[in-house]
Amino acid sequence: MIEHDPVEHLIGLLAKLPGLGRRSARRAVLRMLMQPEQAMLPLAAALRDAAAAVRRCRLCGNLDARDPCGICRDPNRDHGVICVVEGVAELWALERAHAHRGLYHVLGGTLSALGGIGPEDLAVQPLLARIAEGGVEEVILALPATVDGATTAHYLTDRLKPAGVPVTRLAQGVPMGGALDVLDEGTLAAALKARRAV
Amino acid sequence: MPPLSLTRLMLRDFRSYPALTAGFHGRIVVVAGENGVGKTNLLEAISLLGPGRGLRGARILEFGLHGPEGPLPWAAAGRFRGPSGEFDIGTGTPEGGPAERRVFRLDGQPAKSQADLAERVAAVWLTPQMDRLFQDGAGDRRRFLDRLVWALEPHHAREVAAYDNAMAQRNRLLAGERREGRAPDPAWLAALEDAMARHGVAAAAARRGLVGRLNAALEGGITGAFPAARLSLHCAVAAALDQAPALAVEDGLRAGWAAERGRDAAAGATLSGPHRADLGFTHVPKSLPAALCSTGEQKALLVAVVLAHAALIEQTRGFAPLLLLDEVAAHLDAPRREALFGALAALPAQAFLTGTDPAIFAPLRGWRRCSAPCPGRSFRMAIFPCRKPPESLYYG
Ligand SMILES: [Zn+2]
Numbered sequence: 001m002i003e004h005d006p007v008e009h010l011i012g013l014l015a016k017l018p019g020l021g022r023r024s025a026r027r028a029v030l031r032m033l034m035q036p037e038q039a040m041l042p043l044a045a046a047l048r049d050a051a052a053a054v055r056r057c058r059l060c061g062n063l064d065a066r067d068p069c070g071i072c073r074d075p076n077r078d079h080g081v082i083c084v085v086e087g088v089a090e091l092w093a094l095e096r097a098h099a100h101r102g103l104y105h106v107l108g109g110t111l112s113a114l115g116g117i118g119p120e121d122l123a124v125q126p127l128l129a130r131i132a133e134g135g136v137e138e139v140i141l142a143l144p145a146t147v148d149g150a151t152t153a154h155y156l157t158d159r160l161k162p163a164g165v166p167v168t169r170l171a172q173g174v175p176m177g178g179a180l181d182v183l184d185e186g187t188l189a190a191a192l193k194a195r196r197a198v
Numbered sequence: 199m200p201p202l203s204l205t206r207l208m209l210r211d212f213r214s215y216p217a218l219t220a221g222f223h224g225r226i227v228v229v230a231g232e233n234g235v236g237k238t239n240l241l242e243a244i245s246l247l248g249p250g251r252g253l254r255g256a257r258i259l260e261f262g263l264h265g266p267e268g269p270l271p272w273a274a275a276g277r278f279r280g281p282s283g284e285f286d287i288g289t290g291t292p293e294g295g296p297a298e299r300r301v302f303r304l305d306g307q308p309a310k311s312q313a314d315l316a317e318r319v320a321a322v323w324l325t326p327q328m329d330r331l332f333q334d335g336a337g338d339r340r341r342f343l344d345r346l347v348w349a350l351e352p353h354h355a356r357e358v359a360a361y362d363n364a365m366a367q368r369n370r371l372l373a374g375e376r377r378e379g380r381a382p383d384p385a386w387l388a389a390l391e392d393a394m395a396r397h398g399v400a401a402a403a404a405r406r407g408l409v410g411r412l413n414a415a416l417e418g419g420i421t422g423a424f425p426a427a428r429l430s431l432h433c434a435v436a437a438a439l440d441q442a443p444a445l446a447v448e449d450g451l452r453a454g455w456a457a458e459r460g461r462d463a464a465a466g467a468t469l470s471g472p473h474r475a476d477l478g479f480t481h482v483p484k485s486l487p488a489a490l491c492s493t494g495e496q497k498a499l500l501v502a503v504v505l506a507h508a509a510l511i512e513q514t515r516g517f518a519p520l521l522l523l524d525e526v527a528a529h530l531d532a533p534r535r536e537a538l539f540g541a542l543a544a545l546p547a548q549a550f551l552t553g554t555d556p557a558i559f560a561p562l563r564g565w566r567r568c569s570a571p572c573p574g575r576s577f578r579m580a581i582f583p584c585r586k587p588p589e590s591l592y593y594g
Contacts, residue, residue, distance in 0.1 A: 025373055098315070111386060111389070111451075112367070113366075113367035113368060113370040113371050113374075113386075113390070114367055114370060118383070118386070119383055119385075119386060147363045147364050147367075147393050147397075148325040150389075150393055150396075151364065151367070151386075151389040151390055151392075151393050152389070153389075154388070154389035154392045154393070155383075155385050155388075157387055158385040158388060158389065182542075196494045
């Protein structure tokens with residue numbers, strides 16, 4: 001391999017992305033190199049624009065070009081219901097399923113004593129602060145059906161208790177060990193619809 | 199209904215086998231040969247077609263045949279015939295993936311979880327290492343019990359793993375308190391103890407249920423000429439389930455663990471819970487605990503339990519587990535050996551037996567059988583009763 005070979009450099013960067021191995025990265029680069037004007041320069045510009053514009057929503061933690069994000073700004077959404085998710089991938093999965101008409105709160109992970117992730121590493125305080133501002137009528141915990149997800153849900157339920165806001169959890173049907181972002185949209189919507197109080 | 203049976207096994211670079219293709223068109227498969235010819239490796243490969251770490255409890259890196267640069271990628275594939283038809287299970291190193299990982303394929307498709315396999319196959323084994331079962335610590339007896347439960351309830355392994363995971367996290371939090379003098383978040387501890395209570399009660403209830411049903415089967419004389427065994431589960435959580443509904447037992451566990459945090463932190467471990475369970479065996483005719491029985495009697499007790507278990511699984515799930523009996527027949531006296539063969543002939547289960555001396559399998563000779571010498575291998579395989587002409591056995 002020639003050092004600083006731009007083609008190899010590009011393949012190397014693309015191959016690091018989730019879902020793309022070296023083989024797919026090479027195919028993508030080859031295809032783009034056939035028509036650099038049409039396929040590469042717009043992509044480069046889009047990457048530059050997204051990197052410059054997208055940031056974390058200060059309210060919910062979503063990634064969006066606006067802050068607060070489009071969901072938090074949307075007056076047609078139910079601002080009294082907050083759905084707590086592990087990450088942005090789960091937020092986007094619920095949006096794709098059109099399952100939730102309220103707002104979100106991205107925790108940024110789940111509690112894991114073995115992985116060294118404690119409450120202070122998650123957006124727990126910001127969640128409590130949002131609820132303390134008032135106007136929240138329900139908090140839905142849409143966390144994965146793993147030991148860590150269930151532990152986090154139990155922990156949050158405990159911490160939310162003093163606020164007196166009803167807390168609900170996704171219904172059964174989310175298989176144990178199941179990550180939300182890989183569930184099909186029908187299952188997600190059904191689980192959200194049949195949520196139960198804790 | 200045909201019993202669950204393995205009709206073909208293919209191995210590549212597994213333990214001592216560079217390559218193997220073997221067909222088993224029968225219910226009882228005998229593998230006879232000297233020590234070190236690969237009989238146990240064959241049973242281990244079969245045990246790996248189900249969930250879990252197989253009959254040696256080995257680590258994945260130990261499975262590959264050793265090449266010049268360490269263990270080679272390995273694969274084991276079985277074709278099964280079960281109540282719902284034929285299916286294939288494969289396992290081994292992922293293609294191009296790391297050697298310390300193991301993947302499963304079900305009918306050629308990647309299996310989502312080991313529970314998918316547990317829905318289709320179950321295997322139970324007795325090995326010479328298990329002769330120490332009555333002397334060693336409770337952990338081995340608990341794992342023996344858990345494997346029996348697993349064959350009945352495919353989700354049991356997940357409950358036990360979830361309980362162990364939550365307990366390890368609780369221990370870690372409590373250890374952090376000891377090291378750093380900082381009290382762990384009580385809400386976090388309570389959340390972990392909640393997970394332990396839910397999964398621990400589910401696991402204890404499943405163990406308790408199986409012990410009860412096995413005892414009922416053993417009392418019903420299901421084991422024929424084998425001495426009846428009685429099992430006893432020594433577990434405070436299981437005992438509490440005799441007195442109170444599961445939800446109340448869960449509440450009691452949560453309260454107990456919350457009160458014992460200081461003690462457990464000082465001990466560096468969770469001192470109470472279903473992970474402390476032990477399984478007791480009693481030789482009923484002599485009313486002796488198994489630890490006081492002779493080695494031959496202990497072996498007979500284990501055989502009785504495994505036979506009763508196979509019959510129970512067959513009644514409940516519609517298929518009996520594969521029985522992998524490594525060097526079992528040699529430890530039994532001649533009448534018991536005949537009783538074992540009789541019981542295996544009566545059970546709707548496929549059994550694999552190994553032994554060094556082909557003569558001990560002589561009582562099976564009345565059956566129509568096929569046998570094949572194995573080129574390059576100094577053992578013979580005999581299959582009873584034989585439904586198909588001898589299929590060639592290829593050994594690489
Ligand atoms: Zn937002």
